[in-house]
Amino acid sequence: MGKNLVTAQIRGESRALCLGAVMVVCSAITYYILGTTVLPLYQKSVWTKVSNCHLIEIDIREHEKLEGKKVPQYPCLWVNVSAIGKSAILYHTEETKEKNHQCSYIPENLEDYQEARRDVETIRVRFKERQNFPCYSDPDETEKSVLYRRLYTPQMLLKWLFWPTFMLTGGIFIIMMVKLNQSLSMLAAQR
Known part of the structure; x- marks a missing residue:
């Protein structure tokens, strides 16, 4: 036993x-x-400073509006803001700039053009409602762009x-x- x-x-x-x-x-x-x-x-990621962004211009650009450059076949939201005393391009996240530097926001569903268009329009309306919002900028000012949301945070x-x-x-x-x-x-x- x-x-x-x-x-x-x-x-x-x-x-x-x-x-x-x-x-x-x-x-x-x-x-x-x-x-x-x-x-x-x-x-x-160099965008570490929290700044206050003020909306200057927001536009939905179709592929034909982008000066004949080869771009994806989805609507492109372009957001220009004033941050840290300068005009800057707003990108949704770090990945948005890497995927397409001509778009501030890339819709999630790229297969259905109409759904992507509605998604981009919804985001455009939200930005129009809030003219001032927090964003992330580069404290050294090496980047001429700012981020709406950081993916890689502490x-x-x-x-x-x-x-x-x-x-x-x-x-x-x-x-x-x-x-x-x-x-x-x-x-x-x-x-």
């Missing part, structure tokens, strides 16, 4: 050890992904770091408890 109890205990410890190891590996992978994708994007980094840290700590704790239990089991078996 004692041998069966020791065998069952070893199986339980092995399962717990595997669970702890899986948690540690998952958190390490998450940290790697975080470190190679999100952190560089956060560091690359709060976002904290959110991304919480669960991997929790899993890493939990996995290490499980492994330590299993090892401690194994040591105590060996001491008890020797007596």
